[in-house]
Amino acid sequence: MLFAVVLFFFSGVVVDARYAANWTSLDARPLPTWYDEAKLGIFVHWGVYSVPGFGSEWFWWHWQGQQPPDPKCVSYMSKNYPPGFSYPEFAPQFHAQLFDPHQWADIFKASGAKYVVLTAKHHEGFTTWDSPFSWNWNAVNTGPHRDLVGDLADAVRNQSLHYGLYNSLYEWFHPLYLIDKKNGFKTQEFVINKLLPEMYNMVVRYKPEVIWSDGDWEAPDTYWNSTAFLAWLYNDSPVKDTVVTNDRWGAGCACKHGGYYNCKDKYTPGQLPTHKWEKCTSVDTYSWGYRRNMRLSELMDLPTIIKDLVQTVALGGNYLLNVGPTAEGTIPPVFEERLRGVGAWLQINGEAIYASKPWRDQYDNTTLPIWFTSKGSTVYAIVTVKPPKSIVQLSSPKTSSKTKVTLLGNPKPLAWSPLHPNAGLTFYCLSFQKHLDRPGL
Numbered sequence: 001m002l003f004a005v006v007l008f009f010f011s012g013v014v015v016d017a018r019y020a021a022n023w024t025s026l027d028a029r030p031l032p033t034w035y036d037e038a039k040l041g042i043f044v045h046w047g048v049y050s051v052p053g054f055g056s057e058w059f060w061w062h063w064q065g066q067q068p069p070d071p072k073c074v075s076y077m078s079k080n081y082p083p084g085f086s087y088p089e090f091a092p093q094f095h096a097q098l099f100d101p102h103q104w105a106d107i108f109k110a111s112g113a114k115y116v117v118l119t120a121k122h123h124e125g126f127t128t129w130d131s132p133f134s135w136n137w138n139a140v141n142t143g144p145h146r147d148l149v150g151d152l153a154d155a156v157r158n159q160s161l162h163y164g165l166y167n168s169l170y171e172w173f174h175p176l177y178l179i180d181k182k183n184g185f186k187t188q189e190f191v192i193n194k195l196l197p198e199m200y201n202m203v204v205r206y207k208p209e210v211i212w213s214d215g216d217w218e219a220p221d222t223y224w225n226s227t228a229f230l231a232w233l234y235n236d237s238p239v240k241d242t243v244v245t246n247d248r249w250g251a252g253c254a255c256k257h258g259g260y261y262n263c264k265d266k267y268t269p270g271q272l273p274t275h276k277w278e279k280c281t282s283v284d285t286y287s288w289g290y291r292r293n294m295r296l297s298e299l300m301d302l303p304t305i306i307k308d309l310v311q312t313v314a315l316g317g318n319y320l321l322n323v324g325p326t327a328e329g330t331i332p333p334v335f336e337e338r339l340r341g342v343g344a345w346l347q348i349n350g351e352a353i354y355a356s357k358p359w360r361d362q363y364d365n366t367t368l369p370i371w372f373t374s375k376g377s378t379v380y381a382i383v384t385v386k387p388p389k390s391i392v393q394l395s396s397p398k399t400s401s402k403t404k405v406t407l408l409g410n411p412k413p414l415a416w417s418p419l420h421p422n423a424g425l426t427f428y429c430l431s432f433q434k435h436l437d438r439p440g441l
Helices: 031-037 060-063 071-082 086-094 102-110 150-160 175-182 188-204 226-235 302-314 333-354 432-436
Strands: 003-009 042-046 115-121 162-166 210-214 277-282 317-323 356-364 370-375 378-383 391-394 405-408 409-414 415-418 424-428
Touching: 003 150, 031 162, 031 317, 042 162, 042 277, 042 333, 060 071, 060 086, 071 277, 102 150, 115 150, 115 188, 115 210, 150 162, 150 188, 162 188, 188 226, 277 302, 302 317, 302 333, 302 356, 302 370, 317 333, 333 378, 378 391
Parallel strands: 042 115, 042 317, 115 162, 162 210, 277 317
Antiparallel strands: 003 378, 003 405, 356 370, 370 378, 391 424, 405 409, 415 424
């Protein structure tokens, strides 16, 4: 059970600028304020890999790319598909016939998330929109015969949520990419003829407010022409004032360049970073895409998700929680249950999360694990385990006669006393345990 205690102690706007195509200039761009205030986003990995639904979204690579191939993937194919079956043959089976974007958007809204990031293209190269640069390998020419990116964009924005798109820079088996790779990335046939035209088209068409770049690590940012693209994005694109980007723009860029930092999947810093960051993680701890063979024990439970969210926000980060829909276009009920559970907790405790800032001390473990957030003179102490009794001690706060302590969801002030002269406090109340047992906590 997790809850937030409010301690009342009485004691970024984007500027108009032109950015040059270099990291010194691009990194100086202020992060649009909506992103830091949002705190929680939903990540959605959905593509052709959802059809085999085995192992992970890297199924094609594990089956036919890496050497030697993953024997589990080879066995899965030999047992369930005819000899000679190719990965592209999965695309016509990606029907998405049960996809209801408004239902998805309702779930995302109920989760308490403020933004949604959908995979427009993963490393397999299949686009979930009608890319003119991905002929017959997109969701309109085959499979659903539907603009999945556009349909979800409308539904998400109708719920007043920000909409973003994940885009992989590289593609495992694209012929032009393989040529450039063979040439040691001294040629840019893939970048000039496929990647950049597609990205420009995607931004102008869908106006994403998050561009979640990936697949950058095999080549430097100079190969990808990353700085030129970002300069256009920040200066002249239709989302120049609101768009945010991550740090995956070339080998060595992670945790160094970009709008906010991912650093690595499921990244958790040991201390408060000096730069805005985001933790991306998945309800399914083994995969980002849908897996038919997932087990309940392999999923994050609700208390774990909330604790992870709290720690991330206390350390100044945003939390991007992933779910993988089925090839039919449904969000598995176990994922929906997790998302709605997070939303129920945020309905009571969201004040301690949204638009909050890290406090001078982020963590207190005097008697219980407690994370702090703040807004001005208000400090939120988020207790991440159920106390053995209705008494909690905090060593960090500096108190005075004007200090007031309340429990979110309960308007009555809590009785408290100093732990030390002018420092720390002990608070307690008879209704404390009853509050912890309320639904959604």
